[in-house]
Amino acid sequence: MDFNFCLKVLDAEQIRQADQFTIKNEPIHSIDLMERASEEFARWFTALFDKNMPVVIFCGTGNNGGDGLVICRLLNDAGYTVSLFCVGDPDSGSRDFKINYDIIQNYDIPQTVIDKSNFPTLGKDTVIIDAIFGSGISRPITGLIADLINHLNAEPCEYRVAVDIASGLGCNHRFEGGAIMNASHTVSFQVPKLSLFLPQNENQSGELIIKSIGLVEEYIQSLSSNYYFSTPAFVRSFVKHRSKFSHKGRAGKNLLVAGSHGKLGAAILAGKACLRSGAGLLTIHTPGCGQNVLQNSVPEAMIVVDEHDKLISNMESISAFDVIGIGPGIGTDKLTASAVNQILDQFDKPMVIDADALNILSENNNWVEKIPQGSVLTPHPGEFKRLVGDWSDDYDRLNRQIEFCTKHKVVVLLKGANTSISNPEGIVVFNSTGNPGMATAGSGDVLTGIITALLGQGYSGFEAALLGAHLHGLAGDLFVRKNAEESLIASDLLEYLPRAMRKVVHQHKVIKPEKRRRH
Numbered sequence: 001m002d003f004n005f006c007l008k009v010l011d012a013e014q015i016r017q018a019d020q021f022t023i024k025n026e027p028i029h030s031i032d033l034m035e036r037a038s039e040e041f042a043r044w045f046t047a048l049f050d051k052n053m054p055v056v057i058f059c060g061t062g063n064n065g066g067d068g069l070v071i072c073r074l075l076n077d078a079g080y081t082v083s084l085f086c087v088g089d090p091d092s093g094s095r096d097f098k099i100n101y102d103i104i105q106n107y108d109i110p111q112t113v114i115d116k117s118n119f120p121t122l123g124k125d126t127v128i129i130d131a132i133f134g135s136g137i138s139r140p141i142t143g144l145i146a147d148l149i150n151h152l153n154a155e156p157c158e159y160r161v162a163v164d165i166a167s168g169l170g171c172n173h174r175f176e177g178g179a180i181m182n183a184s185h186t187v188s189f190q191v192p193k194l195s196l197f198l199p200q201n202e203n204q205s206g207e208l209i210i211k212s213i214g215l216v217e218e219y220i221q222s223l224s225s226n227y228y229f230s231t232p233a234f235v236r237s238f239v240k241h242r243s244k245f246s247h248k249g250r251a252g253k254n255l256l257v258a259g260s261h262g263k264l265g266a267a268i269l270a271g272k273a274c275l276r277s278g279a280g281l282l283t284i285h286t287p288g289c290g291q292n293v294l295q296n297s298v299p300e301a302m303i304v305v306d307e308h309d310k311l312i313s314n315m316e317s318i319s320a321f322d323v324i325g326i327g328p329g330i331g332t333d334k335l336t337a338s339a340v341n342q343i344l345d346q347f348d349k350p351m352v353i354d355a356d357a358l359n360i361l362s363e364n365n366n367w368v369e370k371i372p373q374g375s376v377l378t379p380h381p382g383e384f385k386r387l388v389g390d391w392s393d394d395y396d397r398l399n400r401q402i403e404f405c406t407k408h409k410v411v412v413l414l415k416g417a418n419t420s421i422s423n424p425e426g427i428v429v430f431n432s433t434g435n436p437g438m439a440t441a442g443s444g445d446v447l448t449g450i451i452t453a454l455l456g457q458g459y460s461g462f463e464a465a466l467l468g469a470h471l472h473g474l475a476g477d478l479f480v481r482k483n484a485e486e487s488l489i490a491s492d493l494l495e496y497l498p499r500a501m502r503k504v505v506h507q508h509k510v511i512k513p514e515k516r517r518r519h
């Protein structure tokens with residue numbers, strides 16, 4: 001697996017090193033690198049924001065503030081009405097800050113050095129650009145600057161755009177006890193920062209935009225990191241293609257253990273998703289009450305009917321299957337728990353464990369040892385908390401995720417915006433597809449079906465989780481290109497899955513543009 005196709009998440013010190021290496025070896029003057037970064041920001045900004053919207057730029061006196069000064073000048077040149085607010089003593093600024101501060105004195109731009117008497121009152125349509133502190137933050141923000149940030153957070157402005165990262169939010173941890181700017185957008189330079197992926201920083205990160213500023217890629221590749229941000233190129237780099245002579249027996253014999261009385265929809269969604277993701281053969285083990293429903297709604301699947309009418313209580317022989325997906329809609333009855341235990345005792349190939357199967361594991365902690373290596377666990381945060389206990393914050397949650405994987409030699413896919421997928425080597429990849437519309441009943445059942453099918457087709461647990469999360473999120477993103485997020489239901493993911501699959505699996509196979517067919 002080639003992680004160079006991903007975006008590497010770096011910490012502040014590594015970013016500084018990449019910065020210095022580029023300056024020395026491209027070579028480029030640091031002032032020109034600042035100009036380049038700011039041009040990238042301004043290009044993005046001008047494409048999104050109307051020129052009638054007033055822009056106020058708050059600059060610290062480090063290099064983040066230096067970026068702010070260049071952005072101020074570029075937006076002024078582009079025809080925006082800009083005002084500049086300097087936060088700190090300009091004379092004590094960094095070298096590149098001071099150079100740009102001198103340049104901007106020649107411009108007819110209103111400038112204010114902030115003190116406690118002159119915090120501005122802003123209108124709703126005013127856009128705040130936050131260039132007070134970036135990756136160089138070293139301690140919580142207190143005093144006058146904290147008062148300013150709290151004031152700006154309380155102003156009615158809809159848009160607060162952070163340059164690189166919101167002031168006060170550290171790259172790899174949050175500076176508690178100080179003020180942090182609430183950003184609606186973060187335009188982050190070159191690489192994403194860990195804090196921008198964590199739900200607890202939602203109000204301080206907003207929408208994430210990553211802009212390359214031409215730091216030397218080979219050097220970035222040489223830096224070590226356990227965190228990556230997935231890209232379409234990354235998932236395409238390990239995608240498999242069916243051979244011409246493939247047959248259904250080679251595309252995976254899948255077993256889904258899903259459904260209970262009142263929750264048969266979970267089995268239908270997971271089953272359909274599994275088939276739509278390339279499964280060769282699918283069997284669904286379900287309670288008696290599910291037989292007719294499943295035969296009618298998933299006719300491609302074989303149905304094994306449990307001896308119990310309402311829940312799953314006993315597993316027949318399972319050794320013939322290549323992969324098992326367990327959990328969607330099964331409930332946590334003790335009979336079902338014993339069926340899960342039977343599977344864990346009998347099956348030694350990687351499996352997918354989701355939903356109530358995870359809750360059953362939480363109630364029987366020593367069963368975790370029996371999970372076959374390379375299996376994929378797909379908890380949402382609530383299920384994960386039941387499994388590993390409570391965490392102090394999302395950074396701690398991430399550490400617990402890594403610990404769990406390394407200890408039990410499994411893959412954990414922790415669901416949510418920027419789903420984090422970690423492997424037994426302690427690598428974490430954040431998924432880059434998906435949207436809030438996917439926070440809807442049954443969406444996770446679809447994901448279980450997808451990953452099960454991928455495991456059955458010979459992907460490793462980590463690959464299946466990465467590709468599965470990508471396809472699942474992409475199906476959701478394709479839906480919202482034409483529809484409202486709010487209207488997305490899990491069945492829509494099934495409808496858009498074939499398109500997502502085509503985009504990922506087949507797009508790069510095109511060597512020449514297709515010739516138009518004549519009819």
Ligand SMILES: NC(=O)C1=CN([C@@H]2O[C@H](COP(=O)(O)OP(=O)(O)OC[C@H]3O[C@@H](n4cnc5c(N)ncnc54)[C@H](OP(=O)(O)O)[C@@H]3O)[C@@H](O)[C@H]2O)[C@@H](O)CC1
Nearest residue numbers: 019034037062063064133134135136137138139140141164
């Ligand atoms: N990396 C790249 O490739 C490129 C990076 N670029 C840009 O540079 C930015 C990083 O710039 P930077 O290193 O100068 O740090 P920055 O965030 O401006 O702050 C440092 C200043 O803040 C001070 N300070 C810190 N915490 C404080 C606090 N709580 N309260 C008060 N003061 C505090 C700190 O003081 P000190 O800690 O030394 O006492 C120092 O004076 C980066 O985010 C990006 O925008 C681009 O220009 C081009 C290429």
Ligand SMILES: Nc1ncnc2c1ncn2[C@@H]1O[C@H](COP(=O)(O)OP(=O)(O)O)[C@@H](O)[C@H]1O
Nearest residue numbers: 415416417434435436438439441442443444445
């Ligand atoms: N805000 C969000 N942005 C992107 N994806 C999301 C968001 N919220 C939820 N999802 C995705 O939707 C799915 C929800 O799964 P889950 O919570 O198990 O739902 P259910 O149990 O109802 O099927 C997961 O894949 C998750 O990553």
Ligand SMILES: [K+]
Nearest residue numbers: 130133165167
């Ligand atoms: K900033």
